[in-house]
Amino acid sequence: MSTPSADSYYGQPVLKEPTWHSPEVPGYLFLGGLAGASSLLAAFAHASGDDELARASKAGAAVAIGLSGAALVKDLGRPARFLNMLRVFKVTSPMSVGSWLIASYGPAAAAAAASAVTGRLPRAGAAATAAAAALGAGVATYTAALICDTAVPAWHDGHREMPYVFAGSAATAAGGLGMLAVGPVAAAPAVRFAVLGAATELTARSMLLRRLGEGAGPYQAGRAGRLMEAGEVLTAAGLSGAMLAARSRTAAALSGMALLAASACTRFGIFEAGRGSARDPAATIGPQRERRRLSEAAAR
Amino acid sequence: MTATDVQITTRPDGMDTYPGQQPRMGFFTDTSVCIGCKACEVACKEWNGVPEDGLNLTGMSYDNTGSLNASTWRHVAFIEQIGRSSEPGESRWLMSSDVCKHCTEAACLDVCPTGALMRTEFGTVVVQDDICNGCGYCVTACPFGVIARRETDGGAHKCTLCYDRMGDGQTPACALACPTESIQYGPVDELRERAQRRVGELHDQGNDAARLYLDDPTDGIGGGGAFFLLLDEPEVYGLPPDPVVTTRDLPRMWRHVARAGAALAAGALAACLGWEGRNR
Secondary structure (H helix, E strand, O other), X not given: OOOOOOOOOOOOOOOOOOOOOOXXXXXXXXXXXXXXXXXXXXXXXXXXXXXXXXXXXXXXXXXXXXXXXXXXXXXXXXXHHHHHXXXXXXXXXXXXXXXXXXXXXXXXXXXXXHHHHHOOOHHHHHHHHHHHHHHXXXXXXXXXXHHHOOOOHHHHOOOOOHHHHHHHHHHHHHHHHHHHHOOOOOOHHHHHHHHHHHHHHHHHHHHHHHHHHHHHHHHHOHHHHHHHHHHHHHHHHHHHHHHHOOOOHHHHHHHHHHHHHHHHHHHHHHHHHHHHHHHOHHHHHHHHHHHHHHHHHHHO | OOHHHOOOEEOOOOOEEOOOOOOOEEEEEEHHHOOOOOHXXXXXXXXXXXXXXXXXXXXXXXXXXXXXXXXXXXXXXXXEEEOOOOOOOOEEEEEEEEEOOOEOOOHHHHHOXXXXXXXXXXXXXXXXXXXXOOOOHHHHHOOOOOOEEOOOOOOEEOXXXXXXXXXXXXXXXXXHHXXXXXXXXXXHHHHHHHHHHHHHHHHHOOOOOOEEEOOOOOOOOOOEOEEEEEOOOHHHHOOOOOOOOHHHHHHHHHHHHHHHHHHHHHHHHHHHHXXXXXXX
């Protein structure tokens, strides 16, 4: 009979590991960000007459949200009941808020794309573009609350920074898609969006890791660590390429792809880090013990 | 009774009650008298028709159940401690029947996007099996790793505190089967008083490590409808030492999400205006 350690029950996790599957859920975090941020870029490009970029971003947003919706339904334990999400609206459940966001954003993004691609119903298309942009800001960022409103230490304890990481990552992806989809001159706003996004994401990410302190381990170890690192390297490569983007179509497309991949790597890395921290009893117990020690010391 | 006659009183533990109605019901599990017989595990499975979850040998102790799960709603932990006290070579066995805590502030209930998880008239937290769509959010939100998804039907499952028995004035199966009254069922107020007396008795007998766990309405989950008397640190039993319901931080999360969304929109606008503004 083995002797249990005083620090946990035979090294077993305190928490249940998320049932969410990969690639569905991290894929959704990436695609939702790509879609929402693309709709914002599309709306402002539309308003300032950058039609080529607006059209490409609208089409990209519609495809991305379609794929992510399918991924979400597939991840349910009872996919046939997915519409049960829409029988209530609860602000205490980011997933409920997200369901309503996607249910309203999806059709708007699809209508905006359909109008832009076919050239029909321009007024309705413009209204759909505006609606998709407003809702898209929510679609791209609410997912941070979705994963942080859990007992998973690596997610929950980063809840102050995660929304900015997600917003930055979403802009990086949407900018990357624009660079990939349109010519170098038309892509100038996309390049700027990607640069702003990447800078925000990298800053917020380092703030998140600093706040977690010892709890940042799951972001640095194993698969999660490799993904997070790949995200950084790809971001750097994409940004360097973006400097040449105005001169070369090939450079623009390659950097666009690198930025899309960077955003995906970050989301998959964050997802894996959460799973890792849920599996590790020390990640749950350590910070709670410290919190209890501090509150007992304060009470004395 | 007309609508104006109904007075809702707010109790110190935050659970609203209606006059003349059912008080909040729960479990007090006094692990100091648990003998590890697992009658609670068996009675729970039998009454609730919970499917078997494998005849596995964990190889770590007499605990071959492992943990609470979609098909395990009572779990008896077994801990052998050798040489932990000041007496060299002295050993003891700790046994504890774990269960869903039926939190006052229940994360699973808060995050459930379908409304499948609900609060009953007894103050307990129950999954409505015909509504759950298996999204798994409750699994990720529970600070105790209690609720889980059953792979055979894709739905989330956990202890109901024998909702069907309670409605008929019956004692939940585990408490009824417990041969030592380690599992006690009753109104939470009464159980809390009983638990205070019991922990006082143990302290008087020199067992200073005895403590109550989740009995306090001011703790991170607003107190449990099921709470425990433990003889060691909670983490020894596989319980989190200071759980806090994740939704307490949700207002702050939404504020940051709103700011991040606004920043994203501002970024898109700035990108389209260009660094020097648009001079066309």
